[in-house]
Amino acid sequence: MPDRSNANPKSAALARFRRSHEFWLLAVIGVLVSALSLATDSFLTLQNLFDLLTSNAFTGILASGLLVVLIAGHIDISFTATASVAQYLALTVGIRYGLGWVALFAIAGAIGVLCGLINAVFVTKLRISSIIVSIATLNIFYGLLIFTTGGNYITSLPKFFRDGILWFEHEDASGVPYGLNLQILLLIGSFAVAWLLLNRTNIGRQIYALGGNKDAAQRLGFHVFRINVLVYGYLGFVAGVASIVQAQLAQSVTPTVLVGKELDVLAAVVLGGASLNGGVGTVFGAILGVALLAILQNGLVLVGVSSYWNQWFVGLTILVAVSTTAWSERRRRARGSP
């Protein structure tokens, strides 16, 4: 087995970054941004960037949660169903009892955690593969939601909710207000919390360890069930939060509109370098992955490509990205041994 460790720590760290996934993503994004700012005037404007952040907040917040699950070595695609359930219940209850921001987020988060718990139990205690569990729970949560609610919309949302929040408000030349709205605040917040969890807490490092070598983790006395509960619960909570954010942006609750977006989130996180095998992935990478897909889709629209082609471009990007990652991984391994 070739020994790739380096005696000099600083140059080793730099070399590691240059070889890393994040570096290449940054490069591609750089190229994309440059190309777009040359191709069109409307890309690099405050308006556009503000809209970009706001409209991708939902995906971004979810990505910060899914990242944690992937690092632990599992996969989950039921979180959009969880979000739908959380959104509907939280706002129904919230409107009925006249609740405020905190209560709304608390209820949505709690429902999300509950759904996540269900996933964790099936994956750990029943030992079913996580992709099958999540395909099943997606349908269970979503099916039951639409069955019991009849797919009704909620359009009469309270005024405070529709107004949202805007911090550090400022107006540009034409009097259009900008600032940190609910979406951007929670987008930044969720990535920050994910980073703190993964890099500054013991349990976060345990998540990496579990994803890296499950057997060793068990032998060393890690509480695997507790970690799984935390991980799925966290994604569930994040899904609940994201669902409120999305309802505020859309100014309505449509139970049928969120399911179907889970693959976009998965694509973004995988693009960002998280591996389906677990143990690999960073918050920075996930941010870049979300950014890449967001800029790509935004760019297509600005350049004049019909939005009907959007999905094809996303699919192509995913395919190219996972292919190059896998191929370079193969080459790296082949260089060492037969």
Next chain:
Amino acid sequence: MANFLELEAISKHFGGVIALRNVDLSLAPGEVHCLVGENGSGKSTLIKIIAGVLHPEPGGRIVIEGREYPHLNPVQSTERGIQVIYQDLSLFPNLSVAENIAIASHLGAPRVVNWRAIRATAQAAMERVGAALDPDARVEDLSIAKRQLVAICRAMAADAKLVIMDEPTASLTRHEVDALIRLVADLKRAGICIVFVSHRLDEVMEIAERVTVLRDGAKVGAYPAREMNDKTLATLMTGKAYAYQTSGMCFDAAKTVLSVSHLSRTGQYDDVSLDIRAGEIVGLTGLLGSGRTEFALSLFGMNRPTSGEIRLNGKPLALKTNAQAIEEGIAYVSEDRLNLGLVLEQPISSNILVTVLDKLPSRFGLISEATRQRTARRWIADLAIKAPDPDNAVRTLSGGNQQRVVLAKWMATQPKLLILDSPTVGVDIAAKDGIYDVVRTLAAQGVAILLISDEIPEVFYHAHRVLVMRRGRIAAECVPHESSEEELQAVVDA
């Protein structure tokens, strides 16, 4: 001085199977002790009881530094200073060296990671062990020897008073084994107990002060190492006496099956030339890292050489795939039986037939079930594989029988050259004999055999000629019949 650890009357049953019966063991502080026994002798069960992963039957006593326990749990065991380094090292490849060493800190309070404390712990442990590693390097980028150092550092960081190492030398080069031996001596001087579990009898002898032999779950005895040699140990482990003799056959008259000239692959082996005649068994030995397996894989078409020539029965071969090699008549029994040699979950019959699926008699390209069963049973009978039902998963067989399945599948390809890479690893001493018989029969039928092995006695007594590889080159040749085991060992160690 009081013993660090004492085990008395330790037994363990798993349903109807008795894994351990009334075993006792004592370890003095700073003692280097070896635990030997065949597969199924109860070694790993005993280790797990010491580690607290398993509980012994009621009636057994575990005494650590005077304190008595009826049984242990993993937390207690660690608190009392017991650390186990399993064969797979149980490291986290995606984490850094420092984090792996200080992993125990992740499991306790406080909740927030103290990166500085982790670095300090790792640094301290590395200094104690004398390892110079980059604390930020990812473990998956390290060589096996360095990874082992990380595992040992981890044990030290956890304030170990007893370190149990399971098969620590299995993947180390001679150089690295020497480094490990020196490290063990240092640890011993610090008063730390070391227990080795190993089947490498020759290494056991180098390091150990006392040896405990287990057989069928019972303790045969505890002996001072200097009174033992690997033959007496083998006898104690199996209860049988094995006497091997070298073969003095001459092959000058036989035709040359394999002829390798100046074969090289940059970075792996260089300028290797050898000939094997029909019916001849040529041994290839040398320390790990000498390029043996890489060379073997080149002969098997899975590792393209950069220069040189391979001829089989005079015909030059340019092998691009292993399928091509098999077609030409070359077969390769991998050293990693469980991952590369067998598909454990699939039936015995499927495993036997996998190499000849395209060759079995078929109508319209379809193989009838009758043909499959008939062919599989024939091989099972030919190789005396103890399998009540050919449709059972291969996983259900013992190590020795599993290896017979591997041999069956390769014999089915009717090879002209059979390459055996460490063929008796994980096979009990008694079963080894059976495998050697099969190999000798094959040789008698005119197959050329290349026997690659780490175990000097294995090549010495079963090969007609032995080549020693060192750092990628053939360094020496030895004819067992005209030499002695010690001489060969000396050449290898030189």
Next chain:
Amino acid sequence: MMLRFLRGGAVPMLSLVLLAVVAVFWLLLGDRIAGASAMQSMAFQLPELGILSLAMMVTLLSGGLNLSIIATANLCALAMAYVLTTHVPAAHGFMWGGWQVIAILAGVGVALVVGLINGFVIAYLGVSPILATLGTMTMCKGLSIGLTRGNVISGFPEPIVFLGNGTLAGVPVALLIFLGLCVPIAVLLNKSPFGHKIYMIGSSEKATRYSGVDTKRVLLGIYVLSSLLAVVAALVMMARFNSANAAYGESYLLVTILAAVLGGVDPFGGFGKVGGLVMALILLQVISSAFNLLNFSPFLTVAIWGVLIIGVTAIGVVLEGRGISRR
């Protein structure tokens, strides 16, 4: 004795369950479920799910997964529909027949391309099947939407429509097509070298490769086969609805996995038989039709499918723990 019966694999166990379920529903619904017209309508609905389940099953056996089967089917259907609606002349004749054949070939061509992409990326580049087929699924759906803007293409010539809606001696043609596919697929899996290799690769690709099997070629073949099955499903689907669209049948994905797992296919690869799959499909079809008759909302139905997958896989895990083989 019961255990020995169950040890015979999925088929005997499922036949028991099927009998029980049919009995329950017969008590609840009587003639509505057991009568001839109910049977017929089940016989029409089963084939498209069945063929798609075969497409999913072959990839599951190899230790992978094909998330793109529905998207591939829709894309192929649109390709065929396009040719059928723009080139087939109204008058019957040689050209009329010829263009229909070309339409079908166009669909097959699209399926081949998708299958080759999947196979190449998974086998030769080493991308995980979930990610690779996720990518092709998104691309196929994206292509379908991009080309049709979500619109439906409809109105096909009678022979095509006959494939989905016609009967031969009272048996729906579509069902005959499905059963007609089951036999060669079963023979391929059980008796051909290719089939044996699939099972071995499903349990351990590495060990199979070291035994001289060209695993890359086999995997490529599996994903191509999966796509080809998807295009047959596409034909049956578009024939039955007399239209093609980018988003048909998306709810089928879950059910194909359910049918496979229920039918004894190991989600990790290496085990499973067509017979078990067929039994599972019949069982699911009976349940689905009964739900329909009982006026269950389709959303409740998918929720129940979800619970069933969990339940069945959990039982499988428990049985395995007790040493009851899944073969």
